[in-house]
Amino acid sequence: MSPRLEKLLERFDRGDKVALARLITLIENHAPERNAVIERIYSKTGHAHIIGITGPPGAGKSTLVNVMIAKYRALGKQVAVLAIDPSSPFSGGAVLGDRVRMTDHYKDSGVYIRSISSRGSHGGLSRAAREIVKLLDAYGHDIIIIETVGVGQTELGIMDLADTTVVVTVPEGGDAVQVMKAGLNEIADVFVVNKADRDGADRIKAELELNVHLRPAGGWSPPVLMTQAAADKGVAQVVESIAKHRDYLAANHDPARDAERRTNELIEVLSGELGDRAVRALKEGREDGLLASVRSGQLNPYGAVRKIIEDPAKLLDLLAIGKNGTAR
Secondary structure, eight states: OOHHHHHEEEEEEETTTTHHHHHHHHEEEEEEEEHHHHHGGGOOOSSSSSEEESSSSOOHHHHHHHHHHHHHHHTTTOOEEEEEOBBBTTTTTTTOOOOTSSSSGGGGEEEEEEEEOOTTTTTHHHHHHHHHHHHHHHHHHSEEEESSSSSSSHHHHHHHHOEEEEEESSSGGGGEEEHHHHHHHHHOOOEEETTSTTTTTHHHHHHHHHHHTOOOSSOOOOOEEEBBGTTTHHHHHHHHHHHHHHHHHTOOOOHHHHHHHHHHHHHHHHHHHHHHHHHHHHHTTTHHHHHHHHHTTOOHHHHHHHHHHOHHHHHHHSSSSSTTOOOO
């Protein structure tokens, strides 16, 4: 690890928010040192309660999160929010800025809000979100809220990081059915019908409650809560239900679930690291001849991969950290 990165981690350990922001940027940019950073801070993780907020666009998730932050701050909690935003088609950056959505907490030193661009990525986004959550946890936040942009497969993957998943829907548009179709019923720990002053809210609540009732008996039964987040109605009950779910998890610790999560994390990190190293090697020209054959059409990509995998020396060279990394 470079001296510059060592100093950055020392500042991070001292609670320097600028150091935290720079380490998150390092993760977002797929820097070669990202594994070393997370390995260094890993032992300090596991203390925060991670809350996933997902649901259809327009359900009022950001408004709900904004009010939840205030509730947690009133309890003296250090809060971090990771907002997964749609990407700009031009820059790849997050279209919705960190502070546009939650300006009430901009000057609160106990709140840290960061947007991360989805960039059309699935596995890569999930890994980046996981590593950023690790940083936020190690930094000392009590509550980490992950807010996703919608209900696609990317969102479902990211929700795997959460201890408690809150699914937010609204009365209009048959959202309860859409939630069920999207597979969110299976991952929801708390259902929220937001904008509950609108027509159809009671119907959606009844549909979700029926769906919960049809779940296999035993275990946690997700409550279906009615809120008007913009008017701060019902949000306190959401925070209370999340706390009850945390208590439930503590009282019903599942070692098998922890083992499965660690296995998934290993696979995600290993596949991501191998991919990153291969991409850097090709960009640095370490397999120039092979790449030229693929580019010219003389060799198809599958044949090229087979040649690399079947040649141990070639494979080791490809996976070694190159000139832009920390070692080789």
